[in-house]
Amino acid sequence: xxxxxxxxxxxxxxxxxxxxxxxxxxxxxxxxxxxxxxxxxxxxxxxxxxxxxxxxxxxxxxxxxxxxxxxxxxxxxxxxxxxxxxxxxxxxxxxxxxxxxxxxxxxxxxxxxxxxxxxxxxxxxxxxxxxxxxxxxxxxxxxxxxxxxxxxxxxxxxxxxxxxxxxxxxxxxxxxxxxxxxxxxxxxxxxxxxxxxxxxxxxxxxxxxxxxxxxxxxxxxxxxxxxxxxxxxxxxxxxxxxxxxxxxxxxxxxxxxxxxxxxxxxxxxxxxxxxxxxxxxxxxxxxxxxxxxxxxxxxxxxxxxxxxxxxxxxxxxxx
Amino acid sequence: xxxxxxxxxxxxxxxxxxxxxxxxxxxxxxxxxxxxxxxxxxxxxxxxxxxxxxxxxxxxxxxxxxxxxxxxxxxxxxxxxxxxxxxxxxxxxxxxxxxxxxxxxxxxxxxxxxxxxxxxxxxxxxxxxxxxxxxxxxxxxxxxxxxxxxxxxxxxxxxxxxxxxxxxxxxxxxxxxxxxxxxxxxxxxxxxxxxxxxxxxxxxxxxxxxxxxxxxxxxxxxxxxxxxxxxxxxxxxxxxxxxxxxxxxxxxxxxxxxxxxxxxxxxxxxxxxxxxxxxxxxxxxxxxxxxxxxxxxxxxxxxxxxxxxxxxxxxxxxxxxxxxxxxxxxxxxx
Ligand SMILES: Nc1ncnc2c1ncn2[C@@H]1O[C@H](COP(=O)(O)OP(=O)(O)OP(=O)(O)O)[C@@H](O)[C@H]1O
Ligand SMILES: [Mg+2]
Numbered sequence: 001x002x003x004x005x006x007x008x009x010x011x012x013x014x015x016x017x018x019x020x021x022x023x024x025x026x027x028x029x030x031x032x033x034x035x036x037x038x039x040x041x042x043x044x045x046x047x048x049x050x051x052x053x054x055x056x057x058x059x060x061x062x063x064x065x066x067x068x069x070x071x072x073x074x075x076x077x078x079x080x081x082x083x084x085x086x087x088x089x090x091x092x093x094x095x096x097x098x099x100x101x102x103x104x105x106x107x108x109x110x111x112x113x114x115x116x117x118x119x120x121x122x123x124x125x126x127x128x129x130x131x132x133x134x135x136x137x138x139x140x141x142x143x144x145x146x147x148x149x150x151x152x153x154x155x156x157x158x159x160x161x162x163x164x165x166x167x168x169x170x171x172x173x174x175x176x177x178x179x180x181x182x183x184x185x186x187x188x189x190x191x192x193x194x195x196x197x198x199x200x201x202x203x204x205x206x207x208x209x210x211x212x213x214x215x216x217x218x219x220x221x222x223x224x225x226x227x228x229x230x231x232x233x234x235x236x237x238x239x240x241x242x243x244x245x246x247x248x249x250x251x252x253x254x255x256x257x258x259x260x261x262x263x264x265x266x267x268x269x270x271x272x273x274x275x276x277x278x279x280x281x282x283x284x285x286x287x288x289x290x291x292x293x294x295x296x297x298x299x300x301x302x303x304x305x306x307x308x309x310x311x312x313x314x315x316x317x318x319x
Numbered sequence: 320x321x322x323x324x325x326x327x328x329x330x331x332x333x334x335x336x337x338x339x340x341x342x343x344x345x346x347x348x349x350x351x352x353x354x355x356x357x358x359x360x361x362x363x364x365x366x367x368x369x370x371x372x373x374x375x376x377x378x379x380x381x382x383x384x385x386x387x388x389x390x391x392x393x394x395x396x397x398x399x400x401x402x403x404x405x406x407x408x409x410x411x412x413x414x415x416x417x418x419x420x421x422x423x424x425x426x427x428x429x430x431x432x433x434x435x436x437x438x439x440x441x442x443x444x445x446x447x448x449x450x451x452x453x454x455x456x457x458x459x460x461x462x463x464x465x466x467x468x469x470x471x472x473x474x475x476x477x478x479x480x481x482x483x484x485x486x487x488x489x490x491x492x493x494x495x496x497x498x499x500x501x502x503x504x505x506x507x508x509x510x511x512x513x514x515x516x517x518x519x520x521x522x523x524x525x526x527x528x529x530x531x532x533x534x535x536x537x538x539x540x541x542x543x544x545x546x547x548x549x550x551x552x553x554x555x556x557x558x559x560x561x562x563x564x565x566x567x568x569x570x571x572x573x574x575x576x577x578x579x580x581x582x583x584x585x586x587x588x589x590x591x592x593x594x595x596x597x598x599x600x601x602x603x604x605x606x607x608x609x610x611x612x613x614x615x616x617x618x619x620x621x622x623x624x625x626x627x628x629x630x631x632x633x634x635x636x637x638x639x640x641x642x643x644x645x646x647x648x649x650x651x652x653x
Contacts, residue, residue, distance in 0.1 A: 007398070007473070009427035017424030025412045149406035156372040157473075158397035159425040 014163030139221030219309025401475030551590030
């Protein structure tokens with residue numbers, strides 16, 4: 001048997017192979033794909049449609065207010081004064097009231113949420129929420145690889161250690177992007193109103209923002225999962241922080257309506273910046289300066305967290 | 320190239336600063352040998368392998384594979400070794416074929432080569448008809464064979480087998496060993512393996528090391544080890560009711576004689592050669608041998624002698640197998 005020539009394991013080749021492995025794992029899983037669709041549907045149904053804040057102020061709710069057919073107006077309210085009373089058409093007044101209230105409602109909505117329908121507002125918040133949990137969980141999946149010995153097997157091959165780490169991060173990111181696309185599509189079908197300034201090019205921005213958050217979060221969770229001896233720890237940690245992170249951000253409600261202490265948290269919460277970036281790019285009239293701030297913060301967050309995460313994981317894998 | 324393929328010197332692994340899993344282990348394996356690590360659960364076999372295959376960093380000591388240091392030249396080591404781990408590590412959600420190709424990609428083997436090789440290897444371990452089935456549908460034996468095939472994808476020069484037949488039934492074990500021997504010839508490999516099946520170590524290994532509590536107790540080829548016990552045991556009875564101990568003791572190569580109610584237990588260097596001499600000596604003195612039996616020591620006796628424990632721990636290995644299945648099930652329950 002002739003000795004075979006030496007092969008050169010490359011970072012890209014290994015990264016691709018390991019990423020494809022992960023993609024196959026969930027793309028071949030119909031239940032998993034179904035979940036990707038069902039989860040946002042539930043959220044939209046529960047939060048977006050049932051808690052429809054805008055409806056409280058909308059004309060529809062005033063429809064059954066009883067207005068008499070004829071409204072008498074006492075003489076001293078009428079200029080020039082006349083004896084007796086004059087009559088105004090009740091229907092007309094009712095229409096005016098409805099219109100006015102409705103206008104006020106829309107203004108309130110626009111002032112508070114930036115858009116007139118809560119559904120659009122909330123759907124985008126949901127994208128960042130789901131993106132966040134997905135990334136954290138995907139970073140965690142390395143726990144299984146370690147448990148089942150797959151990681152040791154991979155470590156005994158000459159594949160660059162970086163490929164192992166980046167494949168997890170890349171997988172988390174791709175997953176998050178797919179989910180974002182699914183949610184945005186579903187939401188649009190169910191009535192999300194894209195702003196007139198939206199073009200498909202904006203989607204690159206959406207993906208870029210998601211990419212930044214995913215890279216940061218998944219690499220930190222990767223390191224955390226690699227280093228925690230108990231499998232349950234990362235799980236517990238995720239369930240501990242997701243709710244607080246969600247409520248201490250603009251995913252569901254505007255920051256300006258929050259008490260001061262919560263505002264302080266929301267202003268450092270990367271979720272707020274991701275959500276704002278996504279809203280700027282989809283449902284709001286694009287405010288470039290705000291979007292720039294969002295991206296700068298997300299970029300900063302991604303750089304810091306992924307450096308920490310990647311360094312820690314690297315150390316662990318080459319111990 | 321030196322003939323020593325694996326050299327370990329004072330190899331030590333301490334977990335959590337106080338658990339000494341492997342304790343200053345030194346040995347060397349020559350080209351073409353099958354070297355076996357024999358020891359009970361928790362002896363430190365897997366930990367030793369993990370250091371040799373660069374997955375764990377030794378706390379102390381050094382080891383080299385084909386001259387490459389396992390710490391300083393880890394990447395060179397990884398290129399020349401193949402590993403068949405104790406657990407089933409294949410990805411359950413992929414097919415057997417996909418698993419092998421994945422392995423090949425990690426080694427950087429070009430696809431044209433790896434595709435051909437994967438087919439060849441799957442043929443060799445008789446998994447061709449299952450190659451496109453997901454691994455979660457495989458039986459234990461099939462998984463082992465798949466591990467074997469993927470461990471060989473880079474044509475390793477040194478193959479590490481960690482309990483390659485753990486949990487397999489007798490037939491499958493025999494078949495697995497046939498593959499391994501065939502592959503060894505074909506690829507001209509040196510093999511380092513661990514096992515706790517004594518028969519396996521005895522029939523397959525050119526040399527074995529008995530390891531317990533992280534220390535190598537003794538190293539040698541199986542025959543040598545058995546002989547080191549002081550050879551065979553001859554049991555003899557005669558018709559006459561006389562003590563013949565002194566006559567037997569005078570025979571060459573007899574080490575120890577014990578009279579156990581008229582039957583004599585004789586420890587000798589080599590049973591086959593000494594038994595006729597004893598019979599002859601007794602005949603010359605006018606005694607008639609009525610019964611004679613010869614037992615060769617097995618590795619079990621060796622094991623017993625050196626560790627003070629019997630190696631017949633089939634219950635334990637069943638336990639190990641069960642826990643392994645648990646791992647698989649847990650993975651599925653995900
Ligand atoms: N990662 C680890 N952290 C802490 N202790 C460990 C670790 N891995 C192994 N050990 C301990 O080291 C000792 C040796 O374990 P090892 O797995 O090497 O045994 P083994 O000889 O392979 O046993 P088996 O026959 O059960 O496979 C055991 O006491 C085990 O508990
Ligand atoms: Mg072991």
